[in-house]
Amino acid sequence: MAHAFEPAQSRRTKAYLVGGGIASLASAAYLIRDGGLAGSNISIFEAGSVLGGSLDGAGSPDHGYVIRGGRMFTYEAYTCTFDLLSFIPSLLDPAKSVKDEIIEFNDKVISHSRSRLVRSGEKVDVSIMGFDNRDRLDLIGTMAVSEEMLGAKRIQDVFQPSFFKTNFWFMWATTFAFQPWHSAVEMKRYLHRFLQEFPRLNTLAGVRRTPYNQYESIILPLQKWLKERGVRFETRARVTELDFKYGPDGKGVEQVRYVRDGTQNQIAVGDHDLVFVTIGSMTAGSSLGSMSQPAKAQDGAQDGSWALWGTLAKKHSDFGRPSVFDGNVDKSKWLSFTATMRDPTFFNLMEKFTGNAAGTGGLVTFVDSNWLMSVVLPYQPHFVGQPDDVNVFWGYGLFVDQEGNYVKKRMSDCSGEELLIELLGHLRFDKHKALILKSSNCIPCMMPFITSQFMPRVKGDRPHVKPAGTTNVAFIGQYCEIPDDVVFTVEYSIRSAQMAVYSLLNVDKKVSPLYKARHDLGVYFSSLKTLFH
Numbered sequence: 001m002a003h004a005f006e007p008a009q010s011r012r013t014k015a016y017l018v019g020g021g022i023a024s025l026a027s028a029a030y031l032i033r034d035g036g037l038a039g040s041n042i043s044i045f046e047a048g049s050v051l052g053g054s055l056d057g058a059g060s061p062d063h064g065y066v067i068r069g070g071r072m073f074t075y076e077a078y079t080c081t082f083d084l085l086s087f088i089p090s091l092l093d094p095a096k097s098v099k100d101e102i103i104e105f106n107d108k109v110i111s112h113s114r115s116r117l118v119r120s121g122e123k124v125d126v127s128i129m130g131f132d133n134r135d136r137l138d139l140i141g142t143m144a145v146s147e148e149m150l151g152a153k154r155i156q157d158v159f160q161p162s163f164f165k166t167n168f169w170f171m172w173a174t175t176f177a178f179q180p181w182h183s184a185v186e187m188k189r190y191l192h193r194f195l196q197e198f199p200r201l202n203t204l205a206g207v208r209r210t211p212y213n214q215y216e217s218i219i220l221p222l223q224k225w226l227k228e229r230g231v232r233f234e235t236r237a238r239v240t241e242l243d244f245k246y247g248p249d250g251k252g253v254e255q256v257r258y259v260r261d262g263t264q265n266q267i268a269v270g271d272h273d274l275v276f277v278t279i280g281s282m283t284a285g286s287s288l289g290s291m292s293q294p295a296k297a298q299d300g301a302q303d304g305s306w307a308l309w310g311t312l313a314k315k316h317s318d319f320g321r322p323s324v325f326d327g328n329v330d331k332s333k334w335l336s337f338t339a340t341m342r343d344p345t346f347f348n349l350m351e352k353f354t355g356n357a358a359g360t361g362g363l364v365t366f367v368d369s370n371w372l373m374s375v376v377l378p379y380q381p382h383f384v385g386q387p388d389d390v391n392v393f394w395g396y397g398l399f400v401d402q403e404g405n406y407v408k409k410r411m412s413d414c415s416g417e418e419l420l421i422e423l424l425g426h427l428r429f430d431k432h433k434a435l436i437l438k439s440s441n442c443i444p445c446m447m448p449f450i451t452s453q454f455m456p457r458v459k460g461d462r463p464h465v466k467p468a469g470t471t472n473v474a475f476i477g478q479y480c481e482i483p484d485d486v487v488f489t490v491e492y493s494i495r496s497a498q499m500a501v502y503s504l505l506n507v508d509k510k511v512s513p514l515y516k517a518r519h520d521l522g523v524y525f526s527s528l529k530t531l532f533h
């Protein structure tokens, strides 16, 4: 054991956190609450100019709003997330926690989709999943077999081709953004982690949301809490290298090097100081287009997250293999879009078509879309200060290299206007096309690494949160190894933060329990019923 932190020593310990996403912000919060560190001894280095990483939300009614994504949570699976949010006061009503605010919101805006899948402009009956017996056996087999047995297999290696045409797959794949070529191990983990969602996958009734976009509902209150405690936010600071020294207890970081405004800087890391590193980022290299321009493809190589992990992994064989994740942009990219509507026609038509008021429905997926396009109408307003006569919605497509059904272009080459034209075609809203297009501002967003965390992997491709033989460094975020938990979730990043803080500081506290649906008999039987329905 390298460090045995006493409370008095914790007050002197400094912590350097690489990355300003939820993984780092959560680490800082736990360092203060459970580790006893002084906020003023914590520095967060963020390459960008705002904090929050993937949990973004920006724009205005005039220039258009942008969210790269919208998050779905569940009460069962998000134990770390709700633990964190239970001690962060809401911005709008500081007497409440962010957790209370989310619960109140979801008690008011009940999620129950009446239109999950659409084919040929009509709602699909999703009361059955569409399995045959082989699919059922394959699902049970995937859940039963060990991760070692699955190895680097892809989902398409463990299911027959017709499985990918079932209602289940269309709903499952678009809820979680799975592609057939993604990791079978991750699919197995998801089946276990979200088994409780099986009976309600067709209504998304288990999904919980934040009152506003997650930048305003989660990041800003958390940032305020940290700032009030003196945490230092070093924005526009890209960490380029960590220098290690070797001692009897193992290796530890002795220097953090970073670049700001073209100037190289370094910080000496003291013997009892700590370093937390967010490795990789699913939103690295993302780029925006406009109503008239497509989003330009970028390779993300210039981004701090992948570059730093690459540099570290080259020198330390126990720090994982980033190329497994960032080396397949064609298989990890997709495109999302945010549309700002100054006329209510589209929302009115959608509410009538789906049978859901905005905020109560969730993802609507067009199964015959060449892009496998989905859209969500969140509860309005989705931004603080959004005017009453402006509406905002979000959508995405999984197959961005395909030509559209209505716009004969690859999705990745489409402007915001063309994305809307394709959507209106699938909805058969052509009569209202001119009005809707004239009053909308749709902004495409290309994300080259958005599903990089789902690429097939084997043991050793992801480093442990606290690698054996290291003294003062932990890896956090989506690309470290956490047994049983699932990536592409806020939960995973926050779990990594809890694990990192508790292990580096030897905090006598347990990481929030990981909910295991298979241990709940009620869930187990209702899932079986859905499987055989």
Ligand SMILES: Cc1cc2nc3c(=O)[nH]c(=O)nc-3n(C[C@H](O)[C@H](O)[C@H](O)COP(=O)(O)OP(=O)(O)OC[C@H]3O[C@@H](n4cnc5c(N)ncnc54)[C@H](O)[C@@H]3O)c2cc1C
Pocket (backbone or CB within 6 Å): 018, 019, 020, 021, 022, 023, 024, 045, 046, 047, 048, 052, 053, 054, 055, 068, 069, 070, 071, 072, 073, 237, 238, 239, 240, 278, 279, 280, 281, 282, 283, 284, 304, 305, 306, 308, 336, 450, 476, 477, 478, 487, 488, 489, 490, 491, 493
């Ligand atoms: C479209 C979309 C939909 C999603 N849907 C859901 C959902 O429904 N439910 C859910 O739970 N989750 C969802 N997620 C996932 C969730 O948002 C992420 O898992 C989570 O936000 C990742 O946080 P992070 O802090 O680990 O990493 P990131 O958010 O990637 O943040 C990392 C930050 O660190 C910075 N950084 C990295 N390296 C360096 C360096 N060397 N120097 C300086 N700065 C650096 C980066 O600039 C970045 O700001 C979604 C994400 C997206 C994009």
